[in-house]
Amino acid sequence: MPRKPIAVRKEYAVGPDQVRLSVLVGDRQFGTSMVFLDDELVANGDIDELPLGTGPEIAGRAVTVYTVVTDIRDKKNDMSVTWILTGGEKTATIEKSGSGAKSFGSQMFKAVFELTGDDE
Amino acid sequence: MRPRWLIPLVAATPALLGAQESAREPVLPQAVSLETFRLSGPPALALLGSSAASVARPNTPRDLIASLVSGAGANGIVPDGYALETAPFWLVRRRAMTLAEYHEASIGQLIRQFTAISVATSRPSSRSDAPRDARASIAIRTLLANGRPSPRLRAIGDSMRIAQLDYISRFRRWEDAGAASSGLDGARRRLEQQEELLSSLFIRVLAGPETSLRDSTIRTLARRDSLRAFVASRQSAADRELAAAGDLDRIEARLETLAKRFAAEELEPHGLILEIAAGGRALFEEGQWGRQRTDGLGIWLTPMYRSRTSGFELIGVSRYLSGVKDYDGHDLLDIGLRAGIDAGKGSFSAEHVWRSLHGSPMSGPASPAGGEYRSRTTRWAVLLDYPLGGKLWAVASFGSDYRLPDGARPVIATIGLNLGLGAIEIIPSRR
Numbered sequence: 001m002p003r004k005p006i007a008v009r010k011e012y013a014v015g016p017d018q019v020r021l022s023v024l025v026g027d028r029q030f031g032t033s034m035v036f037l038d039d040e041l042v043a044n045g046d047i048d049e050l051p052l053g054t055g056p057e058i059a060g061r062a063v064t065v066y067t068v069v070t071d072i073r074d075k076k077n078d079m080s081v082t083w084i085l086t087g088g089e090k091t092a093t094i095e096k097s098g099s100g101a102k103s104f105g106s107q108m109f110k111a112v113f114e115l116t117g118d119d120e
Numbered sequence: 121m122r123p124r125w126l127i128p129l130v131a132a133t134p135a136l137l138g139a140q141e142s143a144r145e146p147v148l149p150q151a152v153s154l155e156t157f158r159l160s161g162p163p164a165l166a167l168l169g170s171s172a173a174s175v176a177r178p179n180t181p182r183d184l185i186a187s188l189v190s191g192a193g194a195n196g197i198v199p200d201g202y203a204l205e206t207a208p209f210w211l212v213r214r215r216a217m218t219l220a221e222y223h224e225a226s227i228g229q230l231i232r233q234f235t236a237i238s239v240a241t242s243r244p245s246s247r248s249d250a251p252r253d254a255r256a257s258i259a260i261r262t263l264l265a266n267g268r269p270s271p272r273l274r275a276i277g278d279s280m281r282i283a284q285l286d287y288i289s290r291f292r293r294w295e296d297a298g299a300a301s302s303g304l305d306g307a308r309r310r311l312e313q314q315e316e317l318l319s320s321l322f323i324r325v326l327a328g329p330e331t332s333l334r335d336s337t338i339r340t341l342a343r344r345d346s347l348r349a350f351v352a353s354r355q356s357a358a359d360r361e362l363a364a365a366g367d368l369d370r371i372e373a374r375l376e377t378l379a380k381r382f383a384a385e386e387l388e389p390h391g392l393i394l395e396i397a398a399g400g401r402a403l404f405e406e407g408q409w410g411r412q413r414t415d416g417l418g419i420w421l422t423p424m425y426r427s428r429t430s431g432f433e434l435i436g437v438s439r440y441l442s443g444v445k446d447y448d449g450h451d452l453l454d455i456g457l458r459a460g461i462d463a464g465k466g467s468f469s470a471e472h473v474w475r476s477l478h479g480s481p482m483s484g485p486a487s488p489a490g491g492e493y494r495s496r497t498t499r500w501a502v503l504l505d506y507p508l509g510g511k512l513w514a515v516a517s518f519g520s521d522y523r524l525p526d527g528a529r530p531v532i533a534t535i536g537l538n539l540g541l542g543a544i545e546i547i548p549s550r551r
Contacts, residue, residue: 108291
């Protein structure tokens with residue numbers, strides 16, 4: 001049975017500009033992401049400044065980011081994922097940390113961002 | 121290039137340095153190879169010429185302090201056999217460091233990340249009851265170049281990425297199936313109740329005169345059928361959830377295998393790798409921390425080049441060691457070059473080592489055997505190794521060893537088997 005994901009759920013207020021998403025896998029670990037806008041797959045792999053759409057286009061929708069991190073370090077199994085959203089009213093930087101269940105183990109991180117507009 | 125060729129076929133590790141307190145029995149110069157000049161462990165240990173049973177490698181400040189406290193010894197006495205190596209940069213967690221930044225580090229970042237400090241102590245045993253002198257050393261090493269990730273590492277990384285994407289896809293299926301199977305237990309209970317009620321109603325309608333229950337029975341029958349369909353659909357989702365969980369376990373196991381291979385391959389980058397190390401050694405009379413004097417120093421410069429595609433590897437080693445006891449306290453300068461290339465399943469390599477003694481009398485330094493070492497001498501050898509299956513390797517070497525005090529140059533000619541535990545010589549070289 002897989003471990004529960006390390007999860008985060010936030011609202012992000014968009015503006016008129018292009019909203020971009022970056023996912024940083026820290027602690028020198030190996031990670032891969034998949035990004036969904038509602039249920040539509042938008043991108044996978046390394047996510048760096050991924051354009052999600054302009055505020056009016058994506059307001060009211062939800063971005064879900066799955067990132068699986070695999071421990072590749074011999075002596076430490078610390079893991080962390082940072083999600084950075086830009087282009088909205090503010091830049092949002094959200095970080096979550098965890099650790100592999102065992103050496104060279106994997107851990108799922110899941111972030112859901114509900115994109116809100118002015119009228120919501 | 122396989123690391124297999126590091127096997128100690130001809131070379132017995134020489135007891136070179138001052139901390140070796142062996143009795144001064146006549147010994148011939150030992151055959152050494154370039155491999156023995158490289159730093160296989162902390163340079164502080166190499167300065168003592170000893171190999172500690174274990175090297176403490178603290179990776180948190182707390183572990184470091186605990187290790188230093190335990191290594192300080194008691195009653196002002198230098199402990200025996202203590203060794204520690206730590207990289208200050210990694211003592212604190214590096215949340216912001218991505219793998220790409222680590223692999224593409226600038227020279228400044230390399231120095232920060234790869235600088236390691238080591239300390240070691242040694243208090244060799246003595247046949248007398250007199251207090252024993254001790255030696256301690258401190259050294260630093262770092263990388264000035266660390267090559268690039270090898271094609272094999274990139275291939276493993278690609279496989280990991282594919283496996284991780286597969287993991288995410290199946291994780292979503294597992295999540296969806298888990299959500300779809302929710303309420304299964306409650307639906308099952310309700311279905312059982314409806315089945316019992318229906319059974320009771322059937323008996324009463326069929327066996328008795330209660331025709332008024334017929335409508336109730338039909339409604340119960342419809343509810344039962346609806347619940348059956350509901351439970352079947354939830355059960356199907358639960359089966360999918362279980363299957364997806366099995367798939368995730370299987371992918372996790374594959375990722376674990378790949379991660380171990382990645383970690384091992386990461387230690388063998390391609391391109392230019394340049395390591396530099398230096399340290400000093402002190403003698404502590406009667407093992408007292410307070411009674412020390414400088415005893416020697418060592419400097420290592422190890423450039424290495426691995427070709428990206430051809431399996432070609434070039435290693436250079438230069439080291440300078442002062443106050444080498446096995447050479448009557450003279451200074452030793454070794455410069456060596458080794459080239460190796462994969463040949464089919466096996467590998468072929470050749471090396472040349474140039475040794476020079478300094479601070480010696482005009483006639484050349486005296487050997488412990490009472491003869492004389494030449495102040496300069498060389499050694500060359502070619503080596504072949506070939507896998508025979510499993511951990512069994514055939515190995516062979518041919519060359520010319522350092523000149524002996526009598527002027528003779530022993531021939532190196534060995535054929536052997538490596539069982540994975542070390543080398544067994546079948547035809548030993550003449551020493």
